[in-house]
Amino acid sequence: MQDKSLVQIALYAALIAALGLIPPVPFVTGIPITAQTLGVMLAGVMLGPWRGALSMALFIFVVALGAPLLSGGRGGLGVFVGPTAGFAIGFPFAAFATGYVALMLRKLPTFPATLLASIVGGILVLYVFGITGFKLVTGRDWLDATKIMIVFIPGDIVKAVIAAAVAQAVVKGLPDAVYTRK
Amino acid sequence: MISLYLEQTSYLHRMPAGIKLLAMAGLSLALYPIEQLSLLLVLAMLTLLIYASLGRPAMRGLKVFRSLVPIFALIFIMQAWSVGVYEAFALLLRMATLVLIANLITLTTKMDDMMTAMMPIFRPLRLFGVDPKRIAFAVTLLIRFIPVLMGVTQYLLEAWKSRGGGRQLWKLAIPLTIQSIRLSDHVAEALASRGGIRSVKKP
Numbered sequence: 001m002q003d004k005s006l007v008q009i010a011l012y013a014a015l016i017a018a019l020g021l022i023p024p025v026p027f028v029t030g031i032p033i034t035a036q037t038l039g040v041m042l043a044g045v046m047l048g049p050w051r052g053a054l055s056m057a058l059f060i061f062v063v064a065l066g067a068p069l070l071s072g073g074r075g076g077l078g079v080f081v082g083p084t085a086g087f088a089i090g091f092p093f094a095a096f097a098t099g100y101v102a103l104m105l106r107k108l109p110t111f112p113a114t115l116l117a118s119i120v121g122g123i124l125v126l127y128v129f130g131i132t133g134f135k136l137v138t139g140r141d142w143l144d145a146t147k148i149m150i151v152f153i154p155g156d157i158v159k160a161v162i163a164a165a166v167a168q169a170v171v172k173g174l175p176d177a178v179y180t181r182k
Numbered sequence: 183m184i185s186l187y188l189e190q191t192s193y194l195h196r197m198p199a200g201i202k203l204l205a206m207a208g209l210s211l212a213l214y215p216i217e218q219l220s221l222l223l224v225l226a227m228l229t230l231l232i233y234a235s236l237g238r239p240a241m242r243g244l245k246v247f248r249s250l251v252p253i254f255a256l257i258f259i260m261q262a263w264s265v266g267v268y269e270a271f272a273l274l275l276r277m278a279t280l281v282l283i284a285n286l287i288t289l290t291t292k293m294d295d296m297m298t299a300m301m302p303i304f305r306p307l308r309l310f311g312v313d314p315k316r317i318a319f320a321v322t323l324l325i326r327f328i329p330v331l332m333g334v335t336q337y338l339l340e341a342w343k344s345r346g347g348g349r350q351l352w353k354l355a356i357p358l359t360i361q362s363i364r365l366s367d368h369v370a371e372a373l374a375s376r377g378g379i380r381s382v383k384k385p
């Protein structure tokens with residue numbers, strides 16, 4: 001791996017941490033939505049599947065080391081035994097899937113391509129991990145675990161739209177910076 | 183440095199990180215099959231006692247729990263409704279104890295020590311030609327640039343507010359992303375002009 005890729009991976013992970021700082025916006029479901037999973041979607045789109053996944057893996061590793069980087073100031077090993085552990089562990093996989101789908105849809109215009117990629121990676125794949133983790137920690141069955149998670153979906157769809165809008169704006173401003181759009 | 187670590191000395195601080203991690207893995211596995219509420223209550227109390235024995239700063243470390251309250255409440259309601267209040271309390275206590283124990287390690291272990299303890303996980307990567315030094319460098323870079331990007335976020339937020347703010351806060355993500363990309367290009371150039379990561383002696 002080139003030094004430049006390594007720097008990109010590390011700085012992108014730092015960006016995800018900074019996104020956790022943007023105040024959560026209370027959404028219609030009453031559950032605040034945070035900008036962090038938006039970052040996971042963007043990681044896949046901006047860096048492509050492999051580097052996107054590596055930057056999320058690095059982020060999660062540093063959270064495990066004890067940095068309170070998840071939104072709400074959460075961090076440390078407690079994150080990996082709590083009910084939302086699956087989401088944290090799913091970050092790299094979600095970023096990979098987002099990047100992969102975005103590359104597949106390269107022929108499409110930026111907005112629909114990144115929207116679709118973000119929905120597949122940042123929602124579908126992330127929730128498979130999230131729900132599995134939730135089921136393992138709480139011992140609920142699949143249906144119950146899924147039902148609890150449904151309240152978060154509308155917020156995540158908003159985030160997928162935002163990720164697509166951000167990607168479109170960045171492609172306009174810095175065309176070379178978006179890996180899945182070259 | 184941003185970390186949850188408590189700057190003090192205690193019997194838990196002195197314990198090697200590897201042993202603490204293994205102990206946590208063992209305790210987590212042991213806790214899973216326990217169903218009796220009384221036993222779980224005792225274990226939760228014992229964990230809280232350990233916190234108390236570390237002093238006031240450790241008790242303040244308990245505030246990580248605040249952000250977990252909504253999801254815990256949701257789980258409690260679901261469980262009480264479908265299985266029973268007794269089972270709901272048992273589940274809640276088990277989860278809370280697990281998180282508390284794990285958090286205890288984070289509070290009493292320096293990030294450096296934790297990293298050294300976790301490094302063996304990366305040893306297999308050598309087979310693929312990945313130098314663990316590069317991982318260490320990436321971690322350092324990430325930790326170094328978090329305050330920088332948080333500063334940029336803060337600055338963008340203030341600029342946003344001074345221009346009247348508004349509801350579309352998400353638009354901040356655009357300049358933030360562009361700034362990060364620019365910054366990463368500059369850092370990569372700076373690194374290259376100094377001989378690259380290969381030349382970094384101690385990350």
